[in-house]
Amino acid sequence: MSHGLIRDVVVNANIIEMEYAVRGAIPQRAAELKKQGRNIIFCNIGNPQALGQRPISYYRQILSLVEDPGQISREHQLRKVVGASIRDAALMLKEDVLQQAEYILHKMESGMGAYTESRGPAFIREAIARFIDERDQVSGGDGLRANPDHIFLTNGASDAVKSVLEMLIAAPQDGIMIPIPQYPLYSAAIKKLGGVQVNYYPDEESGWSLERAMLDESIRAAREQGVNVKAIVVINPGNPTGAILDEGSMREVIAFAHENNLAIMADEVYQENVYDGRFVSFAKMVGRAPVPLFSLHSVSKGFYGECGHRGGYLEVRNAPRVQGTDANFIDILVKQASVSLCSNTVGQILVYLMVTPPAPGSASAASFAREKQQILEELYKKAEIIKEAFTHMEGMHCFGRIGALYLFPRIDHLPAGTSDFEYCMQLLETTGLCTVNGRGFGQKPGTHHLRIAFLPPAEMLQEVLPQWIDFHNRHVRG
Amino acid sequence: MSHGLIRDVVVNANIIEMEYAVRGAIPQRAAELKKQGRNIIFCNIGNPQALGQRPISYYRQILSLVEDPGQISREHQLRKVVGASIRDAALMLKEDVLQQAEYILHKMESGMGAYTESRGPAFIREAIARFIDERDQVSGGDGLRANPDHIFLTNGASDAVKSVLEMLIAAPQDGIMIPIPQYPLYSAAIKKLGGVQVNYYPDEESGWSLERAMLDESIRAAREQGVNVKAIVVINPGNPTGAILDEGSMREVIAFAHENNLAIMADEVYQENVYDGRFVSFAKMVGRAPVPLFSLHSVSKGFYGECGHRGGYLEVRNAPRVQGTDANFIDILVKQASVSLCSNTVGQILVYLMVTPPAPGSASAASFAREKQQILEELYKKAEIIKEAFTHMEGMHCFGRIGALYLFPRIDHLPAGTSDFEYCMQLLETTGLCTVNGRGFGQKPGTHHLRIAFLPPAEMLQEVLPQWIDFHNRHVRG
Numbered sequence: 001m002s003h004g005l006i007r008d009v010v011v012n013a014n015i016i017e018m019e020y021a022v023r024g025a026i027p028q029r030a031a032e033l034k035k036q037g038r039n040i041i042f043c044n045i046g047n048p049q050a051l052g053q054r055p056i057s058y059y060r061q062i063l064s065l066v067e068d069p070g071q072i073s074r075e076h077q078l079r080k081v082v083g084a085s086i087r088d089a090a091l092m093l094k095e096d097v098l099q100q101a102e103y104i105l106h107k108m109e110s111g112m113g114a115y116t117e118s119r120g121p122a123f124i125r126e127a128i129a130r131f132i133d134e135r136d137q138v139s140g141g142d143g144l145r146a147n148p149d150h151i152f153l154t155n156g157a158s159d160a161v162k163s164v165l166e167m168l169i170a171a172p173q174d175g176i177m178i179p180i181p182q183y184p185l186y187s188a189a190i191k192k193l194g195g196v197q198v199n200y201y202p203d204e205e206s207g208w209s210l211e212r213a214m215l216d217e218s219i220r221a222a223r224e225q226g227v228n229v230k231a232i233v234v235i236n237p238g239n240p241t242g243a244i245l246d247e248g249s250m251r252e253v254i255a256f257a258h259e260n261n262l263a264i265m266a267d268e269v270y271q272e273n274v275y276d277g278r279f280v281s282f283a284k285m286v287g288r289a290p291v292p293l294f295s296l297h298s299v300s301k302g303f304y305g306e307c308g309h310r311g312g313y314l315e316v317r318n319a320p321r322v323q324g325t326d327a328n329f330i331d332i333l334v335k336q337a338s339v340s341l342c343s344n345t346v347g348q349i350l351v352y353l354m355v356t357p358p359a360p361g362s363a364s365a366a367s368f369a370r371e372k373q374q375i376l377e378e379l380y381k382k383a384e385i386i387k388e389a390f391t392h393m394e395g396m397h398c399f400g401r402i403g404a405l406y407l408f409p410r411i412d413h414l415p416a417g418t419s420d421f422e423y424c425m426q427l428l429e430t431t432g433l434c435t436v437n438g439r440g441f442g443q444k445p446g447t448h449h450l451r452i453a454f455l456p457p458a459e460m461l462q463e464v465l466p467q468w469i470d471f472h473n474r475h476v477r478g
Numbered sequence: 479m480s481h482g483l484i485r486d487v488v489v490n491a492n493i494i495e496m497e498y499a500v501r502g503a504i505p506q507r508a509a510e511l512k513k514q515g516r517n518i519i520f521c522n523i524g525n526p527q528a529l530g531q532r533p534i535s536y537y538r539q540i541l542s543l544v545e546d547p548g549q550i551s552r553e554h555q556l557r558k559v560v561g562a563s564i565r566d567a568a569l570m571l572k573e574d575v576l577q578q579a580e581y582i583l584h585k586m587e588s589g590m591g592a593y594t595e596s597r598g599p600a601f602i603r604e605a606i607a608r609f610i611d612e613r614d615q616v617s618g619g620d621g622l623r624a625n626p627d628h629i630f631l632t633n634g635a636s637d638a639v640k641s642v643l644e645m646l647i648a649a650p651q652d653g654i655m656i657p658i659p660q661y662p663l664y665s666a667a668i669k670k671l672g673g674v675q676v677n678y679y680p681d682e683e684s685g686w687s688l689e690r691a692m693l694d695e696s697i698r699a700a701r702e703q704g705v706n707v708k709a710i711v712v713i714n715p716g717n718p719t720g721a722i723l724d725e726g727s728m729r730e731v732i733a734f735a736h737e738n739n740l741a742i743m744a745d746e747v748y749q750e751n752v753y754d755g756r757f758v759s760f761a762k763m764v765g766r767a768p769v770p771l772f773s774l775h776s777v778s779k780g781f782y783g784e785c786g787h788r789g790g791y792l793e794v795r796n797a798p799r800v801q802g803t804d805a806n807f808i809d810i811l812v813k814q815a816s817v818s819l820c821s822n823t824v825g826q827i828l829v830y831l832m833v834t835p836p837a838p839g840s841a842s843a844a845s846f847a848r849e850k851q852q853i854l855e856e857l858y859k860k861a862e863i864i865k866e867a868f869t870h871m872e873g874m875h876c877f878g879r880i881g882a883l884y885l886f887p888r889i890d891h892l893p894a895g896t897s898d899f900e901y902c903m904q905l906l907e908t909t910g911l912c913t914v915n916g917r918g919f920g921q922k923p924g925t926h927h928l929r930i931a932f933l934p935p936a937e938m939l940q941e942v943l944p945q946w947i948d949f950h951n952r953h954v955r956g
Binding site for chain 1 (some may be wrong): 487489490493494527533539541545592596634636663666667672712768769786799800803805810813814816820824825
């Protein structure tokens with residue numbers, strides 16, 4: 001019998017050791033300062049609507065109707081009752097919004113409140129497959145079409161990453177190659193699952209491109225340590241780098257994966273955030289190469305920015321068979337998904353809307369296009385404003401084409417004995433700007449960086465950037 | 479270089495072996511039959527809205543407004559514009575619905591589209607704490623109040639279970655005690671995490687009560703095998719049994735946990751589904767006993783039935799310190815939650831609405847109470863109809879007070895050499911009724927059961943129950 005004391009508990013050491021800088025010490029300090037009344041600009045995370053980005057009206061009007069279908073009949077009734085007495089057409093919902101909501105409710109059968117199929121409703125997976133084929137300009141008959149049964153709707157892309165890694169990491173020596181720097185979800189998930197993180201290093205000065213010799217060296221070194229490398233993660237556009245991968249680098253990765261029997265996990269959640277660049281998917285580049293491919297997309301980024309709704313999907317190509325069983329990788333993923341029953345239905349519907357924008361000429365088409373364009377143009381403009389500010393900071397270098405929601409400049413002239421952690425902490429204390437230091441994502445030994453999400457309103461940037469320039473130039477001079 | 483073939487991949491054996499009967503062979507066969515045009519009644523899962531239960535209007539009206547705040551100002555404008563010309567008050571939203579939506583949007587700050595704090599928004603956690611205190615009749619000053627900082631919003635209760643078990647299972651010999659029968663999420667999660675499932679056996683014939691000698695024997699046997707038992711799971715009201723635990727049994731569990739340094743995981747997602755019984759929480763019964771307690775609640779069950787929205791919460795009491803660190807269990811849970819960023823905001827808002835029903839006298843109070851009462855009364859009536867049918871089935875015995883959404887009768891007279899699996903499969907083929915056989919939940923060796931969710935509309939039951947009785951009596955006679 002114990003004596004009214006709670007014994008300490010032994011907790012999974014992997015979880016204790018796991019790190020997650022995006023919500024780590026610097027953002028925590030920022031939250032404290034905010035509580036004390038300081039004005040904080042949260043650039044530590046890609047959370048657009050927290051910094052004033054407005055949701056796409058078309059999406060929200062439809063979500064509103066599918067949550068309360070009574071509104072649809074009410075709208076029809078209102079039209080009859082008030083008829084011509086309402087001059088203000090803006091008070092009435094658009095026809096295509098009502099139709100899309102009615103269509104969704106028809107296809108959902110039991111509405112938004114029932115568990116769906118574990119993978120997500122078939123009509124949404126079919127729409128995703130059509131979206132992928134159209135994006136990648138794949139036509140029938142060539143055997144390269146997306147398969148709706150190999151698509152899984154998830155609570156944001158994070159869930160998809162975890163599901164796949166859980167399956168791939170089958171033994172303590174199983175390794176996953178990840179780029180350095182990387183989004184810490186990957187390092188955290190690998191750590192938690194007790195696998196081995198195998199680093200590879202995109203070349204910063206050539207815009208974070210990938211070279212074969214570097215990939216070969218990475219896997220050679222891992223194998224020398226007895227690591228069984230099973231997959232390579234690529235984030236394109238990059239997080240934290242924001243860089244857009246060139247097609248040559250993609251070809252290198254695919255050939256490398258093929259020759260080394262690796263699966264590719266392609267994190268493509270920023271595929272709409274390419275601004276003056278062009279997005280090419282791994283699915284398209286893989287083509288007929290027999291390389292298992294897991295690709296991810298999400299409603300959190302792009303011009304949608306619907307982070308809180310946690311919608312995403314995973315598409316699998318060239319699913320391998322599972323050794324020692326009759327099962328395919330897909331079968332086991334389905335079983336795994338079934339234990340959580342299904343992803344949330346609102347996130348599912350947002351994914352559906354993401355892949356089926358208003359048809360040209362429909363009532364919402366013009367406003368949808370305008371809102372989309374405005375968000376993407378503003379993001380690009382803000383990225384350029386910040387990048388320009390770097391030119392006034394001594395030894396601050398930012399490489400790669402602008403993509404995703406981030407800039408990841410290298411800080412060359414830190415005072416001796418200090419790191420990017422102190423830099424970011426002092427930047428926060430001095431200016432209220434909350435960034436994340438490079439170490440949170442990993443970086444080449446001896447280099448220092450920070451990641452900033454280019455999300456704050458332009459006026460806010462105009463105010464804080466001179467302060468940052470001032471802070472920087474004083475800081476680096478010690 | 480491989481030659482255009484995809485190598486088989488080695489997948490985490492725990493995931494391959496994991497079973498999940500609720501979406502297993504019988505429901506899969508049911509889905510096939512449905513595709514072929516058969517009329518199937520899905521009683522394999524507690525998914526009320528899939529079987530025609532209507533969502534609570536008040537909840538959905540508010541969700542509708544918070545998704546599209548433009549509707550709120552539109553409503554105010556409409557009132558002005560159309561004014562008295564609308565005689566039909568039903569076309570206008572109720573005042574308290576508008577106010578609650580405005581309040582939520584005010585507290586959410588960035589609306590529904592931003593990531594929230596990892597644990598969920600503070601105002602919701604505070605409301606949950608007040609709900610718990612009120613439910614358990616805890617007043618200030620006695621130190622037993624719920625702590626909002628120890629509450630975590632999750633994507634349904636399933637996510638919470640997995641988070642806690644992931645932390646507790648720190649080594650392959652770490653064991654978790656679970657009741658047999660149990661909800662297979664527990665066995666699946668333990669299996670996946672590589673821990674040891676330690677069975678204990680509630681006493682069926684005394685209404686699934688728990689006796690100390692049985693618990694002692696269970697832990698003794700596990701320890702003899704070198705298992706390090708860390709927690710005991712209790713599901714109350716029971717799933718699959720549907721039984722309501724008596725207070726004596728709860729006291730036994732708490733004393734047992736205390737003396738053996740175990741945490742209690744109390745799955746209380748069916749706390750509103752007690753019909754003629756009364757729900758007593760583990761938090762209340764634990765009182766001042768220094769036993770770590772993880773309790774779960776969800777918007778999926780009760781009279782809400784909002785399964786698809788994936789909303790739930792975890793409340794932690796007497797959080798232990800984490801051995802070998804300065805951290806508390808809560809700190810690590812927060813870090814873990816932060817890797818998934820946050821649970822979905824709509825699920826969060828539904829949890830908020832679940833714990834803050836319309837105030838007495840408010841515009842929605844009466845209709846809310848009516849809808850709630852009607853759903854709970856119907857559920858109870860349907861359970862009784864089914865239970866009555868069992869009395870016409872030879873050797874069919876159903877124990878315990880009616881609770882949750884399930885009945886779990888024992889089938890005593892199966893033909894020699896057959897099991898409850900064949901019984902349920904043939905019941906499905908013969909009548910279209912999809913249930914899950916007892917083995918899917920675990921059962922005492924030598925016994926046979928099935929679980930049926932008492933959700934189909936009463937008319938549907940009136941039609942299928944005579945067929946079931948007929949099938950049963952022919953089946954058991956071989």
